[in-house]
Amino acid sequence: MATVTTSAGPARAPRRSRTFGGGGPLVYGLAAVVVALTLGPVLYGALGGFRTNEQLARDPAGLPDPWVFSNYQGVLTNDAFWRYAVNSTVVAVVTTVVAVLFGVMAAYPLARYQFRLREPLFLVFVLGLLFPAAVAIIPLFILVTRDLGLGNTWWGVALPQAAFALPMTVVILRPFLMAIPRELEEAALIDGASRVGVFWRIALPLSAPGMITVGVLAFVASWNAYLLPLLLLRDEMRTLPLGVADYSTEHSADTAGVLAFTTIAMIPALVLFLALQKRIVSGLQGAVKG
């Protein structure tokens, strides 16, 4: 609980007193190596998209010379790409909304109510972390396609994904809800608000930082998901990861086109994650130590 509040401001760290000062050339050298290894493959993809296949074949590691924009243009004017992007977006948004809403609702009584089954109930969610989606994937495929008739639909992918995101959501959100000062809720109750009203008007808004953390995690997990969409979605309904994988096998000769396609496909998750990086770090910290 305490960690959530202390970790909320990593920005505080740089203003420390000068202990064990900066780095010599060795430290910067090592950092440069780490950066090169980390960014190398991503930059290769991004820059490769600006080259022609002929350039790529001549010198795989070279820079674009001249820069060509036709690969990216080709992807952005490709109807299939936009269809995949829409599918990915809708599935990710539905997954996120369901996981966060149901998750915060479940976490609330686990944080605030006193009842006998509270800890066992929490344990159910903790255990849920141990159920890898892979274990249930084949029956899940049968359930969604045959029993529910949701095969090849947005809901058919989003609902199972939300269900598998719920354990993590609840485990991260509970400490956030516990950290909300009890006095606020008690005061509202005295003033005649119902418990549900307290949840809606006080607990929900005040746990927004935690909800953003789990929301981004759920969104990015859905955006990047492959296994479940692979089994459930076909043709027009495919999401971007499926599109990327299929495109790269169908157009294996067009390396530059594949690289442009992959680069554009990774941008949304990257932007979202980097924009909210601090929030997510503090949320994860709270879950790890909380």
Next chain:
Amino acid sequence: MAQTGAVAPAAPAAAEPVARRAVSRRATGHPAGSGGWRKRLEILLFVTPALALMAVFVVWPVVAAVRMSFFRWKGFGPMDDFVGWNNYALVLKDQVFTDAVMHNFVIVVLSLLVQLPLGLAIALLLNRKIRMRGLLRTIVFVPYVVAEVIAGVVWFQLLQPGYGVVDGLVSAVGLTPPEQGFLGTPSLTLWTLFVVLTWKYLGMAILLFLAGLQGVPDELYEAAQIDGASWWQAQRRIAIPLLGPTMRTWAFLSMIGSLQLFDLVWVLTGGGPANATTTMATYLVNQGTARSNYGIAGAASVVLFVVAFVMAVLYQIFVLRRDTTEAR
């Protein structure tokens, strides 16, 4: 997401006057009238949607996998050909599966042996007061956000035999790259896969360790410095021991992740060449979809779950337990 964002700014303003009143009325006693029925109904209302969703899409499929594992079933008609433990016998005798289990364990062990020290070293490095530290931290985390599929497709290009960038680099250092390429030589593929996995997931370790390092009070470093300790001594005697719980938590997450490995393998090698990189997950998906051996897939699922569960429980008992007891 959009909802929460919209509600958030209004919250503190609305909550504040309420808080002040709370202090004055505190004396009146506990206000939350714990009327039994009402309370129970509220708890049910809050918890039911989540539990129902998990029951349908997590618990039921897992139960169905267990049931399926006792039948020979090709995916159509009634599931009535009960074969007892036969599927388990088939799976455990299938060398492709036992190799797959082996591959999963190799990845688990290699991750702990390589990624832990490497992640720790980079975290300690980035925890120093160097210029552009914030930017460096962000960069290190980039691969983690990239989808496994996308990482797989890009690395597949990098690892192409002959004209790929990796082969080029290897030749530039004066070594000879393998003729079939790093993904086509059975003895090398698993190691190659591990390198790509490390690239992809090291950022998570670094992120968690950095978060743990920020929890180390600055006073401890100052005291150590006054006592004449070197940077390395301070890390070894202060920072690393205090990181214990964080490292153990990371190890747990890494272990569970390694056991479920699928996406990257599927894109990069498809389990090949010659089954050199199959994992339990690729095995069961292959059996369930390509071959319609649902019973076998079910048995493999159950084995995967049991392995993950037993490892998690053992880890909880022997390793994580220390943290909870120490904390008290």
